[in-house]
Amino acid sequence: MVDIAVELFGLRFKNPVVLASGPSGNGKEAIEVFDLAKLGGFTTKTVTWEPRQGNPPPRLVEIYGGILNSIGLENNGIECFIKEELPLLKDVDTVKIVSVGGDTVEEFAQMVERLNDIPYVDVIELNLSCPNVENGGISFGKSPSMVRKVCETCKKMSPKKPLMAKLSSDVTDVVEIASEAIKGGIDGLTLINSVQGMRMNIETGRPYLLRGVGGMSGPCIKPIGIWNVYQVRRAFPDIPIIGTGGVMNGEDVIEYIMAGANVVGIGFGAIVDFDLPYRVIDEVKVFLKEHKYGSIRDLVSKRGDIQ
């Protein structure tokens, strides 16, 4: 019997597979289509302080090996989330990670403070790809000093809950960004967010997405995710990492763990095929068994020194 449980922040993930933030919404639909108790964890879609309508359609366009999205953080705002959506997850036996986003450092901090009062929230994840309206709309995650500031300010508001920062690969040096987040006191890092990309509609001569640029998800971005996780693990041997981006099967999970991830997130793959997460977990078990590993720990020991 292989042991695929992982422990992070004193929390037990029954297996290393979590649903990543975004594609599977806030739980209302996910509890109907997934057996969340079979998964290591569930990450909510990013919640903001005020409700947001999101971007006008088209919000999605297909790309080779995945999808390009420009949803625009559509959500009902934190109060509705806490009153109507979050309670649906209260008794679900899985690690619950709530993703928060904001226009300002203050907004991030307010939400972290608010969520610290909710006992069944296990982890809070800061979506740093949000544009900082106080800094010309440049996303928080692209500025090392802003990352430090958000993490520091939010960590002060999160005495009860571990805090993760979700980093983007669309930066010059992900290690520098990770370093600032860690200096800011962050408990863990989720890598990576969706990757910036675009498609042109050759009939109209305009971008497919109304907002032009979008975030790429799916197997096409896996090598970028793996590279970013690898770099950060190499620089920081001990920081908890959730690796995500393009996971479609058990081997992809093993690959992220070999690159340095402790836990692995599935976003796009899980909503294309609702059976995928369980298949992935089974494939991880089969891999471990066939390679004679008794546990994920053994697998990690096999990982070469990341240099």
Next chain:
Amino acid sequence: MKLKIGANIDVKPGQFVMLKGDWEEPILPRPFSIYDRDNISFTVLMKIRGKATRKLSKLKIGGEIRFKGPLGNPYPEFSDRMTYLIGGGSGYAPLHFYAEHCPRKENIIFFIGVDKKDTREFFDEVKGCRYEWAVEDGSSDYKTVVDLIEDYSFPPDAVLIGCGPKVVLQTMLRIAEMNSLEAYVSLEEMMVCGVGMCKGCAVKVKEGDRISIKHVCKDGPLFSVKEVLLEW
């Protein structure tokens, strides 16, 4: 073409499935409204548009197919009202299924647009319903459904249900507004999850004086013309 899939699903008129064969690429399953069903199978209409539909068209009898569904909400029933089913192309599928299940077929009139006479013969007519075909090749009284419905006087208590090209739905919206008719349009937006999680297939609706967001997969595909805002 018609694609018949061997599976017994409890699907109702207006609902759809997302289909994919056993291949790696393209990754996304495609949405198709149900055209017909029985205890052992269901049928969809498919036009070959790109990679996925080309691959679907090459599946051999007995070939494996994966699907998600039924998805979406069934169309409401209006059996005692004069019901006009308006559309074109693969939009005929849910209207056909709807009419098949309607107990009072004499109350149904189809206004359907197709490209040529052959396509018209490919679409099975539902017995007992009236049909007006608009054929682009000029082989009928009207070339387009838009011309047909613009020329028509709908009775005040009629119900209009539209599924087809955007220009047809926009025309329906305009005619319904002008004549205070009860009308519904079936919308299409690029979608991935099909159940309302990913927020991809958003539509703007007005509820009173409030504007809010709904989703084609979870709240539709049918929306009342009174609430839907076709342009953002």
